Amino acid sequence: MKNQFFKALHLKATDRGELLRFSRKSSVPADRLIYYDRHNILPAGKDLQKICGTAGISQTQLMLAIGIFDDRLRTLLQKNADSIYQSLEQPQDEGTSKLPMPPLVLKTKLGKLYQGDCFSLMQHQDSDSVDLIFADPPFNLNKLYPSNIDDNLRTEQYLGWCKDWLDECIRLLKPGGSFFIWNLPKWNTYLSSYLNQRLTFRHWISVDIKYTLPIKGRLYPSHYALLYYCKGEKPAAFHPDRLPMDICPHCMGDLKDYGGYKDKMNPDGVNLTDVWLDIPPVRHRKYKKRNGSNELSVKLLDRIIEMASDEGDLVFDPFGGSGTTYAVAEIKRRKWLGIEIGPVEDILVRFEHIHEDADYIAKIRKDINCLFTKDDLKRRIENGWWTPDSVREKNRKKI
Ligand SMILES: C[S@@+](CC[C@H](N)C(=O)[O-])C[C@H]1O[C@@H](n2cnc3c(N)ncnc32)[C@H](O)[C@@H]1O
Structure with a gap:
């Protein structure tokens, strides 16, 4: 919920004069109060004492109001769970009405895209029915998606939306099922x-x-979580792959x-x-399946699906994009279930040319x-370096 911090201090978010008066009285700068409110952050040290003292509330009251425990x-x-539960307003009959089932736009030997x-x-999916879920949601970076979704939500709104689809994914996952979430480190901490x-x-x-150009005053962001x-x-x-040395x-x-x-080196590669470090960005037009950004590398999905599922398993991805997950699942003989809120033409075209992804996967796996x-x-042999065979031969001679 928005402005919970100000509400706890009995301040109206829209009343600048009230905020300045509180700031003067508490001697906490107004921009710091705005920062606590905007990011829903619990103040600490002297700020905490001054804010609670001025508002006439305890630290526990403040924590309850902003939902930090x-x-x-x-x-x-x-x-006090029982007495607190009794005093709660009970939610109205939740969960009885379902959204209508979306239209099916592609059916393959193994998968369905909606x-x-x-x-x-x-x-509309059964609980405990999916073996592997991979989710690559929008990152709330104010990007323009072909679907025109709002990619500039307030932090609590974005996190609330994420928690809602996480809950559904968790419900759908079978016991023993695996769940991968691709996002910026900032969001994945929450x-x-x-x-x-x-x-x-x-x-x-x-x-x-x-994933971005260097940002002034920050370290250069260099990894996705x-x-x-x-x-x-x-x-x-x-069954994780092993990589060459x-x-x-x-x-x-x-x-x-x-x-x-x-x-002692395993001839099948290192753990x-x-x-x-070896996942390429999908930048070059030739390799892109749709215009615009956000398409993930086939190599990434190949590794995840190989590691955390078996042939015949069901893979689900709630955010279709260009359909990377679905194409890789189909090629690797997994069943799959997919959905995309925006245009799906790129996914349909991708499946018409699925041999391109299949050739690429064969090349990677080699x-x-x-x-x-x-x-x-x-x-290496030409340059005189050791190989598993040369080490074995040397050891044999030693015996
Ligand atoms: C980051 S992209 C996914 C890219 C995909 N992993 C790929 O490799 O092509 C996120 C996608 O989720 C879609 N999307 C956003 N909100 C959605 C929703 N509520 N339901 C289904 N798709 C959604 C967007 O339109 C966008 O295409």
């Missing part, structure tokens, strides 16, 4: 703390892709010594970490789950 307040609420609001589709109370945290994966959760204690599917592209020599144990790609191995 520390452990002490949470324990107090838990202790056009409309993701809530209208999710409401979504992560919400999800921590509902699912099991697996990883915060940093995917190194620069990919949250990875599962429903219940353990994921039903988990880092080597110098010029001389083909080792760039890291991986502990110096060449003979996938939670920092992904160069993973090995210690060196075929080409690199050949060049």
Whole structure:
């Protein structure tokens, strides 16, 4: 809810004079009061004392009004849960009316694509029915989408909307199902703390892709946050790819010594970490499936779907965009369910040319789950570097 901080201090958000009087009385600068209100932040230290003193309220009252609970307040609420529940206004009969089912616009051997609001589709799906969910929502960066959705919501509105679709996704996920959320680190800090109370945290994966130009007074944003959760204690599917070793592209020599144990290196490649440096941005027109931004790399979805699902599983993505998730799911023989609120023509065209994505996936997969790609191995031998075979041969001779 908006302006809860001002409401707690009995201030009208629109009355500048009232705000200035409060600021003078409390000796807390007006712009700092506006900052607390706009971002719904709990003041600390002297500000907290002065604000509560001037408004004549306790810290607990302020926390209740702005909806921020520390452990002490949470324990107090838990202790008094019954009496608090009795005093609450009960919500009107919720959840009986459903949005109408959106129109089906594409049916393939394995999947179905609908056009409309993701809530209208999710409401008609059974609980515990999906094996893997990947969600790449709008980032609330005031971008113009082909669907003309409002991408400039107030923080609480955007987070409230996110929590609503997160709730639906959690309901749809099977026990053991995996849930990935792609967003800016700023938003995923909030979504992560919400999800921590509902699912099991697996990883915060940093995917190194620069997504904006450098911003004055800030570090250069260089990674997206990919949250990875599962429903219940353990994921039903988990088979991460292994990647080739880092080597110098010029001389083909080792760039890291991986502990110096060449003979212990797994010939299938090195373990996938939670920092992904090899996901390309989709910038070049030739590789883009739709004009405008926000299309994700097929390589990213290939890795996620491979890691967290099996053939025949059902994959759901509530934010279709150019249909990357659906195309990759189809190619990898997963069932899929999709929806896009805006135009879907790009997805339809993509499926007509799905062999392009399939060829790309085949190319990517040729160069993973090995210690060196075929080409690199050949060049390493030419340049006299060790290979798994040469290490094995050397060890054999030692015996
Ligand atoms: C960031 S893009 C997704 C891009 C996609 N991952 C890809 O690789 O092409 C987000 C998409 O969600 C769509 N969208 C926004 N709100 C929606 C809603 N309520 N229901 C369904 N789609 C929505 C937007 O129109 C936009 O195309």
